[in-house]
Amino acid sequence: MSNDIHDEIWLGTLLEGQARWVVAKTTDLVEEARSRHQTSPVATAALGRLMTASLLLASSLKGNESITIRLLGNGPLGGVVAVGNAQGEVRGYVHEPFTDLPLNENGKLDVAQAVGQGEFAVSKSLENGENFTSMVPLISGEIAEDLAHYLLNSEQIPSATLLGVLVERDYQVMGAGGMLIQLLPGASEECIEKIEEQINKLPEGISKIASESRSMEEMVQTLLGGLSYQVLEKRPAGFQCSCSKERVGATLISLGREGFKEILQDKQAELVCHFCNEHYQFDEKELMELYEQAK
Ligand SMILES: [Zn+2]
Incomplete structure (x- = not known):
């Protein structure tokens, strides 16, 4: 049975301020993404982990800043995208949501195979409108x-990370969550050892912990x-898309009159938002x- 606690993100420090941590429970928002996109179990796992990762990274942003992570892999998923912001709102999609693969040798959903090889690209959109993108293989x-x-190679921050999504036989998400621990400057060897020890002795994966807590x-x-x-902050988290009929209409306007002609001939149009799979209908008028x- 899944619990009824809402999705949340908690932040704090540990070992006398030698590291900062973020824990996110994302069960409901990953389930919402699954039901919106009708994703297969392996696609749900990949999308859910990436959406959770974007929330963990976005936890250090402020105002209306956001983080976009793109998995540009050559596997059957054909790419995964997630956007999270400092308010705990997240949206995302998978290019091939119906991808089906056999379980891996550990009997788990084979996310690595589904993603394939390629790039991990992170874009930060800052409050002043600036955008930064960095990529690692x-x-x-x-x-x-x-x-x-x-985090280590692009931002020079030694970090420990956990991400997990537990998918039931009926394809529903039973548990999802993530944890990020980042060492702060001056962290001791002993602090690093203690963090490693703590992670190694966790009784089960974070998705199971999220589902059973x-x-x-x-x-x-x-x-x-x-x-x-120490817990320093608690924030709500949820699936939230920024699309609207007005915004979708604006993309039609941006096609220009030339691009519009074909659409007008059909006398109606339906546009779908990639991020949330919402369908928008436009009549002739x-x-x-x-x-x-x-x-
Ligand atoms: Zn949308």
Whole structure:
């Protein structure tokens, strides 16, 4: 049975401020992504892990800043995209949501195979409108390792990462979550050893811990209990897309009158938002109004 605690992101420090940590429970938002995109189990796992990763990274942003992570792999998923912001809102999609693969040799969903080889690209959109993108090669395709590799190589932050999605036989998401621990300057060897020890002795994967914890306190306690930690902030998290009929209409306007002609001939149009799979219908009158605004 899944628990009824809401998705949340908790942040804090541990071992007298030698490291910062972020724990996210993302079960509901990954389930919403699954039901919107009708993803197969392996696609749900990849998308859910990436959406969770984007929330972990976005936890250090402010205001309306956001993080976009793209998995540009050559596997059957054909690419995965997730966008998370500082408010705990996240959206995402998989290019080939129906991808089906046999389980890997450990009996787990074969996310690495589904993602394939390629690049892990992270774009930050800052409050002043600036955008920064950096890319590192995918080293595993399981996403948690790729996130840690990105943080070390691109941002020079030694980090420990956990990401997991537990999919039931009926394809529903029973548990999902992630944890990020980042060493702060001056962290001691002993601190690093203690963090490694704590992660190694976790009884099970983070998705199972997310599904079995009866509260966020319990989830954080299970994950960090062996380390003296402080909770500094709690935030809600949820699936939230930024699309609207107006925005979709604006993309039609941007096609220009030339590009519009074909659409007008059909007298109606349906546009689908990649990120949330929402369908927007435009009738002839609405299309004519947009056409008038196009150049
Ligand atoms: Zn949308």
